[in-house]
Amino acid sequence: MADSLTDSECILIDRYWRAANYLSVGQIYLMDNPLLREPLKPEHIKPRLLGHWGTTPGLNFIYVHLNRIIRQRKLNLLYVCGPGHGGPGMVANTWLEGSYSEIYPDVSQDIAGMKRLFKQFSFPGGIPSHAAAETPGSINEGGELGYSLAHAFGAAFDHPELIVPCIIGDGEAETGPLSASWQSLKFLNPQRDGAVLPILHVNGYKIANPTLSGRTSDEELVHLYRAMGYAPRVVTGSDPALMHTQMAMVLDQAFDEIAAIQRQYRQEKPPAGVPRWPMILLRSPKGWTGPKSVDGKKVEDFWRAHQVPVSGCRENDEHRRILEQWLKSYQPEKLFDASGRLRPELQALAPQGDWRMGASPWANGGRLRQPLNTPDIRAFSLDVSTPGAIQGQATEQLGHYLREIVQKNPNNFLIFGPDETASNRLSPVFEVTARRWMGEREPYDEQLAPDGRVLEVLSEHLCQGWLEGYLLSGRHGLFNCYEAFIHIIDSMFNQHAKWLKVSRKLPWRAPIASLNYLLSSHVWRQDHNGYSHQDPGFIDHVANKKADIVRVYLPPDANTLLWVGDHCLKTWDRINVIVAGKQPSPQWLDRDSAAKHCEAGMGIWSWAGNTDDDTSPDVVMACAGDVPTIETLAAVQLLRDLVPELNVRVVNVVDLMALQTQEQHPHGKPEPAFEALFTADKPIIFAFHGYPSLIHRLTYQRRNHQNFHVQGFSEEGTTTTPFDMTVLNKLDRYHLALAAITHVPHLAATQGHVIDTLQARLAYHHDYVREHGEDMPEVSQWRWGQGNPE
């Protein structure tokens, strides 16, 4: 095979790389004298030396070689940087190619701009040390490790025109999410998706340890990744000239292979099965080109190169000398002209316009985002003549709606889930599509296809990572999951929320579609599984994030779920959490009432109470969530039968954030509107889907908050009947009615017989369910408006 590089190309590439390395070191260390045109003095050096050098030269090496590929092959590349903590590398390269200064004109491509570039890095009021939202060309912050490869595949889905090189650090490779992400290739369809080129960057060390890959031979690593289905090629060494030659050749081979696979699969009759995609194992020294040793201790090619290889350069003359020599070793005078610009022959190595990885539209997905084509939800509404008249399955109705979404958006919308899409009753989508399956299929398989629009894998991490990559590169999607296990991605949620918080403030980052969760198979209906599957705490976690980012919805029935689902899919730059049931349940609101109720976020259900909306009730029975709503209405019916003189108001809450004040959340209700629902001084018995503390926290600033008595999940769970679950947690109709009687002043004293009746029903339930294994008829046959048995 002919060399990919001529000698002169190799020299140019090496100089470009040195320029990127120089700028990276400059960012970590310098606040003045950017081109070292005078001797390095203490005051040129930042007082606090922060940042990560170790991974950076490798990142720069890959970047310049990908630039060559883009120019030569005219390819659209999205650079996903797993070791995003090597932020100086991405910043340096985007500055060199000009995309940085286009976005941040202050940081111009000249000596004044270079000084700003250096000073701003990890500096108060400046830019973060990682490849964060502020960094052009980034969709992966890389601070929390493990998600780069899932992001890369997510970005490649439905982008046949895109190739995503994904740099994975050998530290990151030890994490669980990354380990699982290698499986992603089994879900990538070369015909309709783009390609991912994983580049495992083995630099041998983490913060203070060798990496496992670092102490594994090339041969063993090749075996491992071959066994995972890839075709690995190795680039290994430390001599720059040899490394450039190897890297250029291996990249050419890899991109040739990608092109060959795509040609083959994009024929009219593509082959079956999963192709063997190329990947690259790049073994280069940590802190490559940096100081070999400092104070007699090994630095280059060791973990000491991880962050700042030589410290105290203001105070320590010898250290400052090491730094100066190190910077000068790149020969900045041969890289930059008198004005501080990259020399023209090096500028020519960078691609132009949107070809530059820092300007990649796929890394600023909002630029590519097309609005979702949504059907009219009215076509899927249930016909509810009177509240409680019919039973229905909320998520199944949403499934019908999603079926239309899938059909109307054939390349713009994907559903992700850990093998639970059917279990969550979204099965109607399978009338028009299938689960994505590139592997072997059997004649008896159902709903598996290489072009399926539902991606199921038993890894919440992968579902979340794929969806994030898909959204960040400009599309729409939904993650459906068991409620309890969404905690598996708590930390990924955090990072995405942080990304959105920052990106929303950057005018150049166009809004991306919201990340939508549908949590079904929730805490109250884990009949098969019990306690390990019973946890409603994700919404507590969500509520910690910035108010303008997060929304939590608890639609009580199908028509409200439809409104909420449709609404969420039309929003952007948010994280929407919808918790909804999948079991047959009474339906409360017709489609118009549902729309009105959901738009308001919460409201009085006049038909359920026994007092008009303007009269102050004796007690407010409030509810949020489908099961709490049923139990509240049953409790109200009990109260109306047993204590007819009691004035009861029913308030249902769909949009949890509406409970907060306007100052706390954009959806917050003004105090007068809040009091028009919850009164200024009456007791509120609040039946809540989740942990009670969340309601206290959301209503904390309300005048009447001391009158909120919340029943919710109190960590009592097991495999039992759905009604028994509510009893164990005192969220059932009898406990709610008892709470009302207890908290209305002076009422308890006069209602001893009613209290006895309610407690007798609880005792009867206790025995009945343990004998029969199912709920007593007064519960299982209960219907709104039919009265209660004695």
Add this chain to the structure above:
Amino acid sequence: MADSLTDSECILIDRYWRAANYLSVGQIYLMDNPLLREPLKPEHIKPRLLGHWGTTPGLNFIYVHLNRIIRQRKLNLLYVCGPGHGGPGMVANTWLEGSYSEIYPDVSQDIAGMKRLFKQFSFPGGIPSHAAAETPGSINEGGELGYSLAHAFGAAFDHPELIVPCIIGDGEAETGPLSASWQSLKFLNPQRDGAVLPILHVNGYKIANPTLSGRTSDEELVHLYRAMGYAPRVVTGSDPALMHTQMAMVLDQAFDEIAAIQRQYRQEKPPAGVPRWPMILLRSPKGWTGPKSVDGKKVEDFWRAHQVPVSGCRENDEHRRILEQWLKSYQPEKLFDASGRLRPELQALAPQGDWRMGASPWANGGRLRQPLNTPDIRAFSLDVSTPGAIQGQATEQLGHYLREIVQKNPNNFLIFGPDETASNRLSPVFEVTARRWMGEREPYDEQLAPDGRVLEVLSEHLCQGWLEGYLLSGRHGLFNCYEAFIHIIDSMFNQHAKWLKVSRKLPWRAPIASLNYLLSSHVWRQDHNGYSHQDPGFIDHVANKKADIVRVYLPPDANTLLWVGDHCLKTWDRINVIVAGKQPSPQWLDRDSAAKHCEAGMGIWSWAGNTDDDTSPDVVMACAGDVPTIETLAAVQLLRDLVPELNVRVVNVVDLMALQTQEQHPHGKPEPAFEALFTADKPIIFAFHGYPSLIHRLTYQRRNHQNFHVQGFSEEGTTTTPFDMTVLNKLDRYHLALAAITHVPHLAATQGHVIDTLQARLAYHHDYVREHGEDMPEVSQWRWGQGNPE
């Protein structure tokens, strides 16, 4: 090689297996007529059919074969059941071997007991459907998938006498945590640890999908696991007789290999490197021996066998007939005698006493737990003559204490962390031990050794899973982690808390050592990394769990951290979270004051306020956490200088749970004691380490709660100076002083000049830090008691 089984042994083993399968089906379906001695009628069948059949026959198959190994080789085995949702299998087997009835005498080994065994399963008031804490022999619930292999390795560490077969479902194998867990073998030292035998149970399907392994050939799977460092052996098929023969042979080979490795490594001069441990790939049909099809649809060897393969058996005569035939196919009359006991020739197949896997002491680790040998913390205290007199690094002091713990408990205590033990300043432990490293070592490596007592891998999932396995099998440990990234294991924390909640109520489960987290490199001191590393929300997550399980400590300095760390390591059946700083910081309390303060959980720091403890102050300046404590004290100093007439009290909180009422938490303070600190009616300016809502939530039931004004993390983060971080979140001294002036009634009106002064300092800080990149001298040189500059 000779056959491992004679024909008659094979027949016996098959019958035993059929008995376990029969009991498994019985548990899912029957509430009466347990031995089918009369025709199956609707009323014999449970009204709600719950549970998971699909995986169960495979689990039973493995169990009976391991019984043979135990008897023949006299080995201690701990059966870790990844697909714990196949709970009927573990329950059936422990009943057959007698360990179940010893723990639950009601469920006797006769026909009455069998009826109870069947009815109780997934039945209200009965037992859960999974291998939960209630299940003898279990340390892995298996409801949330992904942790079995990490648990298995955790149990094997420091247990040279133990072998842990770990069954991994092919669904679980797709998860991130499990994918990473294969690396565990690189941390297992055959000399001092036991062995793990992974058994990947490929039954081909999940809930509604094929598994990825299910559609991968044996050859490819063997390559894959060989490439990961194992020596896989395959057992594949569906004909029971052939499968028994294969399984017995392969198990014999695997246990021979384990014995050979252990012999080799337990010589005086063990070889270097990681041995190639055996593993087993068991490919058997999902729902093996169940109905082949129902209503014309494929069930056995397909995903429809996952839960209840034939439903509606009460109502549907044909389905009931299928069920009856299925049960009868096991020929119960040949398995059980007239009294319902397993026939003697089959009983003989089970091991005896503690050899039975249901009676394994390692699965009830509290039985093996030895108290930790702890040194006197006074040896490690810092000498603090007056508050604030010296600087110290809290976690480093704890490191000295941990060094002694490591030394005094050479086989009973391990430290786990994701490559951050040194970064978290626990380095003194490396004076007496090293990081565990079985792989290749270089001459310049530091603190790596095959017998190291610190296990570091870049996977929080592995750290947590290993530690859980280590604790559950009877030892002690500590997980040190960056605060933000502990969210990665939120869901694992949930599951462990659930396990503890249940196991504490089971008298036969002896208490295990607490799970201790040390979260350092916390939100306020992520100087190198910025926003992605800034998240204090784990303690919010923790606070959702049952009060008697969880504790959260925020020691403000070294001596308090020492007391708290020592205390936590001596507790059991809890989860303790300690958040503590690693940076040089002022030290407040001498060792006796620290002990007194920590024992109380919170208290007045009289030396810091300007009013005696009995006088009601104008304002309470409260703080929890090291950085908030510094800022509070600096604010108090400002107030004392600028508004000397203001009576200020300082309250520091170490034990967050003490803020709750006694009814809410065992550490909760009675209301009078609470008011003695926080007053009944005065404003409290609370500087908090985490999200402010947690303090509101914990103090919600306090009479004076409306006067709590909490400053904490408000999701404002980036790479900046530590002090600027507090300013961004309004937790700094100036904002705290301003808050005090604002909230003391009528004070603000008279203190316009002071407010101007404080705001001017904030403005000056803003400009100073952005120009100089470090904090202004009045902050960086601030010391308690030295007065403030003008």
